[in-house]
Amino acid sequence: MLTKKQLDLLAFIHKRVQRDGVPPSFDEMKDALDLRSKSGIHRLITALEERGFIRRLAHRARAIEVVKLPDSMGGTGFAPRVIDGDLPDIPPPANALPVSTIEATELPVMGKIAAGVPIEAISQRSHGVTVPNGMLAGNGAHYALEVKGDSMIEAGINDGDVVVILETSVADDGDIVVALVEDQEATLKRFKRKGNAIALEAANPLYETRVFPSDQVKVQGRLVGLIRSY
Structure with a gap:
């Protein structure tokens, strides 16, 4: 179950990537959801990750994998896609473990x-x-x-x-x-x-x-x- 704000953010990210091939910035997310600060976006992204809809990739700045869409957004048959943020990648440490898929x-x-x-x-x-x-x-x-x-x-x-x-x-x-x-x-x-x-x-x-x-x-x-x- 997603709140309206969580659903709106997931839909906004998904539609922008489908349309432009690149994700929106945090400022664009903030403006689209009419929030006062980017901290609200961070909380919503954390909530979506906890609920299993997205996954943040370790050692890659603001890279997000959309794991699943709710039924109201046509979740059946959805293929996950990795979207990168606008900050440079951070190389993983030598002893980093592989990132596992959230089921x-x-x-x-x-x-x-x-x-x-x-x-x-x-x-x-x-x-x-x-x-x-x-x-x-x-x-x-x-x-x-x-x-x-x-x-x-x-x-x-x-x-x-x-x-x-x-x-x-x-x-x-x-x-x-x-x-x-x-x-x-x-x-x-x-x-x-x-x-x-x-x-x-x-x-x-x-x-x-x-x-x-x-x-x-x-x-x-x-x-x-x-x-x-x-």
Whole structure:
């Protein structure tokens, strides 16, 4: 899932290279997206790289490889292409390792998950999001959820972030899980066992820990990755 600014920048870079054979400068990117400074462009490029859409090549100034385009930009059948910036290449050190290709997987986003007051149980795909394969935990099934609320902010999870979840029905103490409460509400909380009960702990002192009989809490997944919302 890309924000509008991220999608606009990816589209601008792709169209300029297709039209002119050369990438836009950072100043041109800044003007095209109506940003006040080039630092905003740096943040957007970093976000696109984290999401697996582009790759910055080591030891080559501002050289970018477009790895994948989203479906809305005709991603099917897209062939990656290397585009160079307007600064001279920097020779790699003798012991430099080869740059590897970033592999990515599209996961279903199954709606919103409450990091606050629990919301209705999640059951339907709303859209997809592409994540680097390095964020996934082995070969298990994964899905993604958009965070709603601020109860997990001290764990680095903010409102609007997208969390990557490994589908599982078991959890260890301290894991951050998707918990289904009384088969009706879904919430993202830290999992703790207390005898025959389950405690769902927030990471924000403004929210109280909620304790339920163990048969009223079903683990539906464990947090394995996070995509920051910009």
